[in-house]
Amino acid sequence: DGGITQSPKYLFRKEGQNVTLSCEQNLNHDAMYWYRQDPGQGLRLIYYSQIVNDFQKGDIAEGYSVSREKKESFPLTVTSAQKNPTAFYLCASFRNTEAFFGQGTRLTVV
Amino acid sequence: KQEVTQIPAALSVPEGENLVLNCSFTDSAIYNLQWFRQDPGKGLTSLLLIQSSQREQTSGRLNASLDKSSGRSTLYIAASQPGDSATYLCAVMMDSSYKLIFGSGTRLLVRP
Numbered sequence: 001d002g003g004i005t006q007s008p009k010y011l012f013r014k015e016g017q018n019v020t021l022s023c024e025q026n027l028n029h030d031a032m033y034w035y036r037q038d039p040g041q042g043l044r045l046i047y048y049s050q051i052v053n054d055f056q057k058g059d060i061a062e063g064y065s066v067s068r069e070k071k072e073s074f075p076l077t078v079t080s081a082q083k084n085p086t087a088f089y090l091c092a093s094f095r096n097t098e099a100f101f102g103q104g105t106r107l108t109v110v
Numbered sequence: 111k112q113e114v115t116q117i118p119a120a121l122s123v124p125e126g127e128n129l130v131l132n133c134s135f136t137d138s139a140i141y142n143l144q145w146f147r148q149d150p151g152k153g154l155t156s157l158l159l160i161q162s163s164q165r166e167q168t169s170g171r172l173n174a175s176l177d178k179s180s181g182r183s184t185l186y187i188a189a190s191q192p193g194d195s196a197t198y199l200c201a202v203m204m205d206s207s208y209k210l211i212f213g214s215g216t217r218l219l220v221r222p
Contacts, residue, residue, distance in 0.1 A: 004153075006153075031208050033208065033209075033210075040119075040214060041214055042114070042199065042201075042211075042212030042213050042214045042215065043154075043199075043201075043210070043212045044212075045209060045210075048208070048209065050207075050208070058209070088151075090153055090154065092154075097141065097142055097159070097203055097206070097208060098144070098156060098159050099144060099146075099154075099156060099201075099208075099210060100156065101146075101153040101154040101155070101156075102153050103152055103153040104151070104152065106151070
């Protein structure tokens with residue numbers, strides 16, 4: 001089945017730790033995006049990549065980093081510099097201008 | 111700066127009712143508008159995509175309209191069912207960069 005796979009579904013981070021969220025797609029889409037969702041709010045753009053080996057900051061990139069070494073993969077690292085990382089993280093890819101989302105990773109700081 | 115607003119934030123209706131969800135945006139120069147459904151703890155599922163040149167799109171019991179000049183879109187759900195209970199999000203795309211700007215969503219509960 002074609003789709004976007006995010007892992008893990010739940011992730012717990014201790015203070016000062018870096019953690020990496022995985023996003024893999026087999027849809028052959030060039031564009032991949034990372035969003036953050038907080039309770040009762042819409043999604044906010046963290047980083048995006050429209051082609052392999054290239055990515056741009058979104059609206060809330062501070063404290064996050066990404067890489068795009070393969071078309072299929074766009075991992076997001078939440079660094080210790082992100083002071084409020086507890087949120088629901090969603091990865092998306094685009095066919096033409098239609099967005100397709102993964103099932104999300106819920107990150108909690110403990 | 112584009113702002114997207116969805117009112118009401120929550121809606122509860124009895125099964126079988128036809129209903130309308132509203133989405134408004136401040137900058138009418140949009141590229142397209144998408145409606146999504148989100149179940150609790152899950153990702154987003156694309157429902158309907160309306161290009162800027164279109165007035166409406168239909169899929170089954172769903173119909174989405176777009177009025178760019180007034181900065182409004184509506185999602186019409188006919189003959190609502192308990193399985194329609196979810197949060198509905200609208201998002202606008204301003205250009206071909208694929209960057210979406212989201213509203214906060216309307217949480218819908220359809221009571222049996």
